[in-house]
Amino acid sequence: MKAKTASKRRPSPLKEGLKKGLDALVVGGGSFGTVLATLLVRNRKKVALWVRRKEQAREINRFHTNKAYFPEAKLPPNLIATTSLRESVAAAPIVIMAIPSKSFREVTRQVGDYLSGEQVLVHATKGIEPETYRRMSEILKEETCALKIGAISGPNLAKELMKGDPAGAVIASHYEEVIQKIQSLFAGASLRLYGGYDIIGAEIGGAFKNIIALVTGCASGMGFGDNTKSLVITRGLFEMAQYGVALGADVFTFGGLAGIGDLMATCNSPLSRNYQVGLRLSKGETLKQILESTRQVAEGVPTTRAVHEQARVLNLDLPFVDAAHATLFEGRTVQDLFLRLSERPTSMELVRLFPR
Amino acid sequence: MRPEDQNRTVVEVVERVFSHQKQDVASIEQLLFDTLYEERRRLETEKDRKKAASEMAFYRRIQAKALKGGVEGQREALVAVIRHFAEEILGHFNETLFRLATQVVPVALNLLLNTLSPLRLIRDFPNGLGKLDDHVLIEGDKAALQSLSQKGTVVLVPTHCSNLDSILIGYVLHRLGLPPFLYGAGLNLFSNKLIGFFMHRLGAYKVDRRKKAPLYKDVLKTYAGYSMELGYHNLFFPGGTRSRSGSVEKKLKLGLLGMGLDAYIHNLIRKKDRPDIFIVPCTFNYQLVLEAETLIDDYLKEAGKSRYIIEDDEFSRLKRILDFVSGLFSLDSRIHVVVSRPLDVFGNLLDEEGNSLDHRGRPIDRRKYVMNQGGPAFHKQRDQEYTQELAGAIVEAYHCDTVIGSVQLVSRAVFQWLKEANPDVDLYRLLRTGGSQPSLPLPEAYRRILHTLDLLKKREKAGKIRLDSSLKKLDPVALLSEALAHLKSYHTQPVLTRKGDRLFHEDRNLLLFYQNRVPELEAPE
Numbered sequence: 001m002k003a004k005t006a007s008k009r010r011p012s013p014l015k016e017g018l019k020k021g022l023d024a025l026v027v028g029g030g031s032f033g034t035v036l037a038t039l040l041v042r043n044r045k046k047v048a049l050w051v052r053r054k055e056q057a058r059e060i061n062r063f064h065t066n067k068a069y070f071p072e073a074k075l076p077p078n079l080i081a082t083t084s085l086r087e088s089v090a091a092a093p094i095v096i097m098a099i100p101s102k103s104f105r106e107v108t109r110q111v112g113d114y115l116s117g118e119q120v121l122v123h124a125t126k127g128i129e130p131e132t133y134r135r136m137s138e139i140l141k142e143e144t145c146a147l148k149i150g151a152i153s154g155p156n157l158a159k160e161l162m163k164g165d166p167a168g169a170v171i172a173s174h175y176e177e178v179i180q181k182i183q184s185l186f187a188g189a190s191l192r193l194y195g196g197y198d199i200i201g202a203e204i205g206g207a208f209k210n211i212i213a214l215v216t217g218c219a220s221g222m223g224f225g226d227n228t229k230s231l232v233i234t235r236g237l238f239e240m241a242q243y244g245v246a247l248g249a250d251v252f253t254f255g256g257l258a259g260i261g262d263l264m265a266t267c268n269s270p271l272s273r274n275y276q277v278g279l280r281l282s283k284g285e286t287l288k289q290i291l292e293s294t295r296q297v298a299e300g301v302p303t304t305r306a307v308h309e310q311a312r313v314l315n316l317d318l319p320f321v322d323a324a325h326a327t328l329f330e331g332r333t334v335q336d337l338f339l340r341l342s343e344r345p346t347s348m349e350l351v352r353l354f355p356r
Numbered sequence: 357m358r359p360e361d362q363n364r365t366v367v368e369v370v371e372r373v374f375s376h377q378k379q380d381v382a383s384i385e386q387l388l389f390d391t392l393y394e395e396r397r398r399l400e401t402e403k404d405r406k407k408a409a410s411e412m413a414f415y416r417r418i419q420a421k422a423l424k425g426g427v428e429g430q431r432e433a434l435v436a437v438i439r440h441f442a443e444e445i446l447g448h449f450n451e452t453l454f455r456l457a458t459q460v461v462p463v464a465l466n467l468l469l470n471t472l473s474p475l476r477l478i479r480d481f482p483n484g485l486g487k488l489d490d491h492v493l494i495e496g497d498k499a500a501l502q503s504l505s506q507k508g509t510v511v512l513v514p515t516h517c518s519n520l521d522s523i524l525i526g527y528v529l530h531r532l533g534l535p536p537f538l539y540g541a542g543l544n545l546f547s548n549k550l551i552g553f554f555m556h557r558l559g560a561y562k563v564d565r566r567k568k569a570p571l572y573k574d575v576l577k578t579y580a581g582y583s584m585e586l587g588y589h590n591l592f593f594p595g596g597t598r599s600r601s602g603s604v605e606k607k608l609k610l611g612l613l614g615m616g617l618d619a620y621i622h623n624l625i626r627k628k629d630r631p632d633i634f635i636v637p638c639t640f641n642y643q644l645v646l647e648a649e650t651l652i653d654d655y656l657k658e659a660g661k662s663r664y665i666i667e668d669d670e671f672s673r674l675k676r677i678l679d680f681v682s683g684l685f686s687l688d689s690r691i692h693v694v695v696s697r698p699l700d701v702f703g704n705l706l707d708e709e710g711n712s713l714d715h716r717g718r719p720i721d722r723r724k725y726v727m728n729q730g731g732p733a734f735h736k737q738r739d740q741e742y743t744q745e746l747a748g749a750i751v752e753a754y755h756c757d758t759v760i761g762s763v764q765l766v767s768r769a770v771f772q773w774l775k776e777a778n779p780d781v782d783l784y785r786l787l788r789t790g791g792s793q794p795s796l797p798l799p800e801a802y803r804r805i806l807h808t809l810d811l812l813k814k815r816e817k818a819g820k821i822r823l824d825s826s827l828k829k830l831d832p833v834a835l836l837s838e839a840l841a842h843l844k845s846y847h848t849q850p851v852l853t854r855k856g857d858r859l860f861h862e863d864r865n866l867l868l869f870y871q872n873r874v875p876e877l878e879a880p881e
Binding site: 109112113116117118141142143144145147148174175176177 | 702704712714715716718720721722724725727735737738741742744745
């Protein structure tokens, strides 16, 4: 009884926040969603974080933690979590989606129920939808009325961002308005956002690098050194560009933060989930065992499947993608993978890429 | 345009076009003299010497004024040039004819078909228009078009592959009981006396495509946009010109297309009662194209760049029109006009009430797209992107609502065989030489027709294309016969001929032209 009156007296921080209006809503309480919302609150913006589970929202609002993803970190007290899209979407001029590609469409559709054409809708998800091969921005368009859409992509390891280390990323959109609004939202934050128009390239870079991270993890697990890693990253970048240009990306994008930038961070960091998957595969664990033991999503796994299938359709030769696919889904060992790669005929290193 | 609207339209258009320009002294000077230069160059080649002389005198006066009057004089001179363009475009417009347009067109069309052959009049048209109704099938979202024309301003944007489109559209508007649409038609359509007679009656105003000055294009665009604001339904071909290659338009001209959004925002700012602009794509589908031979030749000569305006094509030769029309009637051929689902100016689909819907069918408040800090506002870069979205939606509608007939089907099947039989021969050589084999066995042709048909049917099922009823009824043998009969009925040189048990390809350019209408079928989506 007593508790009830107490909660009545204390107005919900969400309701308070919504009344004043939000600067942005981050959708997705995983590691990246949590860290983006945290950075924005630290940057003195009014931000709500939508999470799926009630207990998680309660944990964030009451104890200011999100232990499932950040066991150590303390979140800013004025970061509000909510489970209601109905209340939060309409209150935010900017909505940022940070949902794994697997459930991206479903959540986006729910967001679409409350969104209007005036709002800016961007995402920070690095993946490709399995089966349809859709990029996340395409799903944003299919599932909502939003036209002013964009993608955030770059070398952004969540744990480092949470610490407040300086970092950079790209906000790619066809709309200058989207670029400006997102840039000013992050202006002054430890994450610097550069603008770009090549949304396809930014998304492909972010998704494709997870495959290369996986292969790098395999190489490290085999005990190979930096030469091998550099070979995988550099040739991986070329594969990324081949694939991207075939889909209409600008080749220059892959020389930027969303391309080589993201590759360098992901492939060099033992923190990367996809790198970890590759590492553990090479130690003899099965994919099933690995996926069952972690709560976080390794986007590289479904992305490998999607890109492998699409590359076949587009008639592209992508050896690392083939290798990753063989190890993940065709029961090949990691040793076998590198043996097969070394047996390929060598060719010229650089070939000019033309859009199809 | 109603007389009471004409004067204020000129005033408004001149004011807007002037305000679009950079206002500093150097830019005004440059624009003025560039425009005068372009115009003088055009007048040097003008055939109508009397008209050229009077226009030349006008420009000389303008130039003198500009040179004498200093900064102010140049501004006034520029305004005078803009007004000259605006008045010329509006001046070609005849109010009475505009009102009469839809009543006159069908009669005129019949006349056109019949003056060519009095005998045919008796033989083919005992019941007047009835016959034409059988040959021109209007399909698709007719009801929405009719209802939206009451609720706001309609902008009709059809595909364009023949000058007959311009005449056909007048007939279609009549059949649907719609009022006339404002339509900017190229001067070359008027140069043919007989056709010009009909063009005047279509609600068409003259567009002089030889005027290359950007200022003139700006005046045209602004005029179209402003007329939409006043509630005049508009019609234009967003492909810009007839499809040279025979394929369905993939790229659209965005300038004129963007005027729909422009008018919409103007209307919202002025708080008009019926601010809405509805975009209605529409496809014209012929088995045979009147100007096919000229168009594909021009396409092969570097994509039509050299001859943007063609004046000596089949359209200007009455005998060719007669042959074309007689083929149409004698072969029980059908022209399909498909009205696509209407769109808003952002490319969203509309329901019959004119509400915008998202991909999931949920209603959208479309005004929100142009809101900025509480009110509707222009934003150049954003609006260009919105227009790009609209163009994408129109192109998609074009492809879904393209009707494939037996000629297109057979052309694709044969051309695909040609390419596969000569994998190392480039397109131009293949067209010229015909590759290694002049013919293919009939069974092979039938097999390929069936295969292409299967792929097309799959696509039709997914709602991505439409098929003429013959493709659903006939077997490959009958389909080939139908296609051959059509091609023979009109084209002067044989295109495909059946000799013994083989099928010979003769005019590969035309095969290419007709097969281009069919989308890429082999590659997955």
